[in-house]
Amino acid sequence: MIMTVTARGSAVFGAALLLLGTAALATPAAAQGQLTVYCSVQEEWCRPMVAAFEKETGIKVSMTRKSSGETYAQIKAESANPKGDIWWGGTGDPHQQAAEEGLTEEYKSPKLSELNDWAVRQWEQTKGRTVGVYSGALGFAYNTKLLAEKKLAEPKCWADLLDPKLKDEVQVADPNSSGTSYTMLATIVQIMGEQKGFDYLKALHKNINQYTKSGAAPAKATSLGETTVGIAFLHDHVTMIVEGAPMKAVAPCEGTGYEIGSMSIIKGAKNLDNAKKWYDWALTPAAQALGAQAKSYQVPSNKATPVPPQAPKLADIKLIDFNFAKYGSSEERRRLLAKWDAEVKNQPK
Template sequence: MTNLKSVTLAVMAAGAFASFPARAAEELVVYCNVQEEWCRPMVTAFEKATGIKVLMTRKSVGETYAQIKAEAANPKADIWWGGTGDPHLQAAEEGLTEPYKSPKLAELQPWAVKQAEAAKYRTVGVYAGALGFSYNTEELAKRKLAAPKCWADLTKADFKGEVQVANPNASGTSYNMLATLVQVMGEDKAFDYLKALHKNVNQYTKAGAAPARAVATGESMVGITFMHDAVTQVVEGAPVKVVAPCEGTGYEIGSMSIVKGAKNMANAKKWYEWALTPEAQGIAVGAKAYQVPSNKAAPTPAQAPKFAEIKLIDYDFVKYGSTAERSRLLAKWDKEVGALPK
């Protein structure tokens, strides 16, 4: 009966939207930053659970941050779900998101709670994932190349034109890489490294997960992504090896925020509470998303990278999620790396 009732409510809501202006009690606008294959079942499950019609847009996290900032005077979105935490923290600092302290915080992993505290409860962690890279084992074998194990290996002449990575202005994954390298190597050496890497990059994509798919298809030999995005390709049978760089690496806290001035505030809070439940976070498993969930009781996919086996740095989310530092590093990347000829 519950499912039938939910479906009926959704149909009624859809009919109402066809005849009248949007009504807050019946809809929710979500900006989603994970892959489409995870966004869609999240929306479907929420609609079935609540009868609320969800209007979802999927973009990269950098694009979503820019859109929310541009729409600040007249917000179009209610919930910003997923994507690396740095832009969420920047948005929190700039007052683009709404403070909300969930009663479910006690159920969450310490890193998720720390994220909320750092943002003065304007965002919260919903999953975590480690940064790394992957390579196509078949292509590597054909060319009789040594397997890359470290960040330094990716600048070798062997990989000229064979590395794919996203643009840090559009992609939270790639900004996380930029901030990670600065923390691992120091800023001067990190930018020297990025300039050397640029010579080997065949494409700067918009989406952070795209390089993992390019590696799986053989379009690119190496892709820098979060490790879980490469694991997805492995599970699907692609000839891919996932690497945690030997020098150490950073990680993301995928986050969720309520947009300040949301027109459907009550429904936004319903999504927020629902998305922190073990049931909602468990949807990731069926969607072949291999991040670590923030709710302690949510199932963690067996294939998810094991944080205990990765040399993770103590990533400074507050510093590198700040407006000043994020803007400065991106401007420096544009000037010193992105502007270089290919």
């Protein structure tokens, strides 16, 4: 499925965002202490979230931005003496692993009843230790100018990325650091079966020019013409397309996986009350509308938040029945990542 996106949104949506944004940027309260946020979405979305929360609550926020895999590793390393209070955003699998390992706190927000079923299910599966804040489908995009210049066939399926003509023309993140890429690893295994899935990943390895640290980096590289094809979440590609990049986003014909971007309170948080305030606030329509304003086009978890018109229509994409419980478990993640390191990443091309 080829996705076409334009920069033009609806006037109604814009008005709704204006109202929600006004609500989010309320008169600041008196100073109310501190909060340390580990943010695993793009910097361009992390910053306005922090600014809006500080203005509304008077709480001073210290924010660190890292990919979800890196953040999980940091929280685990700091578990004896936690430095962070809340982990916001990033793919749900590492959040689930952190929950299973007791690295995050159980919390039931009064906003839970306002959320889509998939967000609540994330909370239920982790016994209240993480909750869904947005969703987005995995896919790839290609640079239309480079494809034409190199006279390459238009890829429409995962299988098309194995074309020998695409040698050194495909970019994807390393699943050890990137939740996006781990979602791809788990997706391919679920679509093809483990043996055939790893055979596919080994064949794809021959066409990879770089395994990036961040999951969104291949979308940026595709927009800049640094790679012909980039594998990432479709909303990351859409961000580049809306900004005018010569790209087409593709939902692979065989089907694809998706993420539930999540949020967790870190166990042992030194600013627990303020972490809960962020948690509740981040589930409101006003806070979630900041994503689209930051040109992040995921589907928000609060049912009252306007869905950006540019967001990939999940109902039009062939989504697999992604087994979040299995592939978010610490044992399965460790096993698959170790196997990927041994059989894919460390192999010659």
